[in-house]
Amino acid sequence: MAEISKEQVKHVAHLARLAITDDEVEKMTKQLGDIIKYAELLNDLDTDNVKPTTHVLDLKNVMRKDEPRKWIEKEDALNNAPDKKNGQFRVPSILE
């Protein structure tokens, strides 16, 4: 396992849609590095023949009938929006 670099930290921040300052890059590189180094403890274990656990219960896909039902009204759904217009969420322009 590799150490994490400042460039990687910036890349990961972009993937996570976080704007981070140069100071934060410094701090995160150190802190994430420490946590990842600690996580390398897991490499002590031979897990080649171990099945991964995604869920502790034996869950199958759960389906319900595809029927329309009354749930949330549009006006209510817009109540908490930071910006709205004409019954829709309003965002900055996507296309230049």
Add this chain to the structure above:
Amino acid sequence: MSLFDYTLKELQDKLHKKEITVSDLVSESYNRIKEVDGQVKAFLTLNEEAAKSKAKELDEGQSTSNSFLYGIPLGVKDNIVTKGLRTTCGSQFLSNFEDPLYNATVVQKLQSENTVTIGKLNMDEFAMGSSNENSSYFTTRNPWNTDYVPGGSSGGSAAAVAAKEVFFSLGSDTGGSIRQPAAFCGVVGLKPTYGLVSRFGLVAFASSLDQIGPVTRTVEDNAHLLQAIVGHDEMDTTSANVEIPNYSDALSQDVKGLKIAVPSEYLQEGVAPEVREAVLNALEVYKDLGATWEEVSLPHSKYAVAAYYLLSSSEASANLARFDGVRYGVRSEKAENMLDMYKLSRSEGFGDEVKRRIMLGTFALSSGYYDAYYKKAQKVRTLIKNDFDKVFEDYDVIVGPTTPTPAFKVGEKIDDPLTMYANDILTIPVNLAGVPGMSIPCGFSSEGLPIGLQLIGKHFDESTLYRAAYAFEQATDHHKKQPVLGGDR
């Protein structure tokens, strides 16, 4: 003497005989909050007007309720959505989330039992933390000594119950977030089996681990609160469809012949001597009551924290992608385009710990690292779960400390994430295995801080936990000791 010193059974009796009213109970809460919450700081939002009018409505109506919970003041952790009542998750991102559109299933269930919601309880931001210091509003204090943390992330839920600001509360537990604060605050907290309680309306942190559970001052009351919130819910696809026992039935059974396993890993280095001593004393109590105990091994325990932080942070990085500044929450005013809107809104709205975990999770899931970190952690999770399965072939319940130490001081661990994480070493494996775990008071440190005893059961065997916890509680006096706050003397 507070009305909250009575049990649920006693309170219902008083209500039936009209010795007290629901309004009395609700006033008890708000009076107490006015008296002590300046010190404890458990509440983020109060629901006073609505609660008082609900109380009046219940008092004026013709009550035919046989519910144990009728009219009882409830506190709700602030990551459980409440219709029309602000829900912040302890985050600035949701500081303006005044109007959630629906009630979480657990809230709906409790409303149909006619509990009264007193307010929303403080927590580490998005339930990420073990001390409440990651709340972006303020740090809740430990009622036993306000220089100390209440634990986290359900610190407000545990502190409010310990300080008798509410009769009981709901918390959530992803890696110990109910049991650790319950231990630190000297109350009873249960993390139910994964799937037993619906998470519909719980703001998701790590979906393969999160569970909602009850926080109370006694074991009996805990069983009553759990009874009201369990059950299959089609709105939560991970909700288990299992037969629900009557948990109170377990309280009348003794523990003669109960087979207790004590993991040697849970009493080793890192566990404070006075915590170890309190646990060994508890085991003596069980022996006197006719149970037997033996030392066992959960050999993969030391890998649990590392596996947990990779898995929970990975899941969190996906779950918290929904906070984009479009539909709810705070949007940055600096953004001029869509990408900046996402980035700036999230960076301004999230605190350091949340950012750190989103970054860790995004890294662990990113191309080239997925197998080495995320998948590896999932495999280790299998080994940890197998450890529990093996022990439960021969034993009824696992007993150990809830936390390695009693509560620590505010500010003591906040600068070092790894030291803070290590605090959850005894609670995390339980979430990874998906089994139920409970913390009950089992003693006090030399500084007068509570020590928690952790009981761990088989999948869906909450009854055995209640049976064992109740027997211990009845045989000891730890739960009768109370913190001194404000005008208490």
